[in-house]
Every structure is written in C-alpha cells, then in structure tokens.
Amino acid sequence: MSAGPLPRLITIPISHYGERARWALDRAGIEYIEEHHLQMFAWGPAFLHGGKKTVPLLLLPGGTCLNDSGIILDWASRQCAEPYYPDDAAERRAVEELEAKLVAYGVETRRVTYSWVLNDPSTLEYNYGRAPGWQQAFFRNAFGVARKFAKQYLAVNPAALAIAHETIERTLDDVALQLSDGRAFLMGERFTAADLTFAAMSAAVLLPREYGVPLPEAEQAIDGVRDKLLEWREHPAAVFALRLYRDERRRVLKSTTA
Ligand SMILES: N[C@@H](CCC(=O)N[C@@H](CS)C(=O)NCC(=O)O)C(=O)O
Structure with missing residues (x-):
C-alpha cells in the first residue's frame, strides 16, 4: 500500500510501447494510475509533459516526466528486487x-x-x-x-x-x-x-x-x-x-x- 500520490502512466491503451512500460511497472510491484488517451489526442499530454509527441509517459509525483518506454523500463528495473538489466x-x-x-x-x-x-x-x-x-x-x-x-x-x-x-x-x-x-x-x-x-x-x-x-x-x-x-x-x-x-x-x- 502506498502513501501519497502515485505515479501517473499516460498511454494509448492498445499501444505495445505502453504495454512495455506497464509490464515493467507491474513486474516491479510499483503502484500507478494509468490514464488512457486515443491516437492523436495523446499528442496533447505528450507535448505538455514530455516535450515530444509520443506516449507512454510516466509522471512521477515529484514532477519528473519519463517520456519513453525505455526510460520507464530502466526506472522500474531500478525499483525492482530483481532488476531487468545485468550489473555487468x-x-x-x-x-x-x-x-x-x-x-x-x-x-x-x-x-x-x-x-x-x-x-x-x-x-x-x-x-x-x-x-x-x-x-x-x-x-x-x-x-x-x-x-x-x-x-x-x-x-x-x-x-x-x-x-x-x-x-x-x-x-x-x-x-x-x-x-x-x-x-x-x-x-x-x-x-x-x-x-x-x-x-x-x-x-x-x-x-x-x-x-x-x-x-x-x-x-x-x-x-x-x-x-x-x-x-x-x-x-x-x-x-x-x-x-x-x-x-x-x-x-x-x-x-x-x-
Ligand atoms: N520510442 C518511444 C515510441 C513510442 C511510440 O511510438 N508511441 C506511439 C504510440 S504506439 C505514439 O505515441 N505515437 C504518436 C505519434 O507518433 O504521433 C517509446 O518507446 O516510448
């Protein structure tokens, strides 16, 4: 159970880049709120928060925006008891x-x-x-x-x-x-x-x-x-x-x- 605000994951629901981010967060046991936007309409939040036209975006409670599924994956890996990247x-x-x-x-x-x-x-x-x-x-x-x-x-x-x-x-x-x-x-x-x-x-x-x-x-x-x-x-x-x-x-x- 988390105290305080949760990260917000903004996705086009069907997008497999969104799925990459979702899976990475789910596996690491990270609680988040997922917000869905449809193709083209996702441009608004993507530009507003991420400064580019693609989603997924992960908005962290401190105000940081992770604006690529790869960046979200790396962030989730670092929170996970079994990281997704080797140390070497x-x-x-x-x-x-x-x-x-x-x-x-x-x-x-x-x-x-x-x-x-x-x-x-x-x-x-x-x-x-x-x-x-x-x-x-x-x-x-x-x-x-x-x-x-x-x-x-x-x-x-x-x-x-x-x-x-x-x-x-x-x-x-x-x-x-x-x-x-x-x-x-x-x-x-x-x-x-x-x-x-x-x-x-x-x-x-x-x-x-x-x-x-x-x-x-x-x-x-x-x-x-x-x-x-x-x-x-x-x-x-x-x-x-x-x-x-x-x-x-x-x-x-x-x-x-x-
Ligand atoms: N490299 C990006 C690619 C994400 C991506 O292509 N997202 C698509 C949804 S499937 C998108 O938002 N496309 C909007 C556009 O290209 O205008 C990532 O991994 O996050």
Missing part, C-alpha cells in the same frame, strides 16, 4: 543493443496491426480502453477520416507492409537462433529487459491473452492479415514470446521501494 556493463550493453533492434521491430509489428484495425471498424472497441468518451465518440463518428490520415501518417501501404513482413520474419528467426542452445531467456538463464521488450513488441501480432488490455483474437483478423498472424504464432520465437506472457506477465516481484 558489457552484459547490460548487449541487452540494450538487442532492445534497440526490438523497438524498431515493434514499429513493423504495429504497422501490420494497423493494416487490420484501420480496415475493420469492429476492432474499434478494443482501441478505446478508458479513454474519455469524447475521444471515443470522435473515432466512432469520424473513423473514415481518421483511417485515411492514420494510413498515411503510419505508412500503412503495400510497400511498407512487405518490408514489415520481412523484418518480422527475420527478427523471429534471429530470436529463435539465439534461443537454439536451449537457454531459458534471450540473454541466458535470467529474465531481462530484452525478454520483456521482445514479448511486448511481438504482442501486436501475437495478441496474447495476458496483455494489459483486452485484444481481439488472431482468428478475427481480416483476410490478408489473418493467415500471417496464424502462421507467425507457430514460429518457435513466437511460442517463446507467448510463454513469456503466460509465465512472466503476471509475475510481481518485490519493489525495493515498497
């Missing part, structure tokens, strides 16, 4: 280098998800979370306009999607290769930020049940996306990511500050 500098660098690749892979998994949801208004309910009603009403009433803008803004087009598919498949192969010596986690026998980041970035296409907000099922995806999602789920690296969700997403370790 070279080992830590290896985790961070892998994370940087996985964050870029996350842009491609997100592109694939948007190629589905921007063409399927039935998925809108999953997007809303607890965002203010007026933001939800905008999406309900102006889906066509929002969709056109978002497709251009996020480069959801056949050429970019072809690159996304290649990047996703290459990343899954690389991860499977890294695991092929039988290690339990990406960097060895211990769960690190690389595992959390890989699983969270993969969640956009693997749709794990344990994700921080409800997601649709792969089987519901539109033609042209569904077969890829179902194929990728069977990949050994995807099986690993889904195992991380099953075994690690709800694990709460002691916070050193609790």
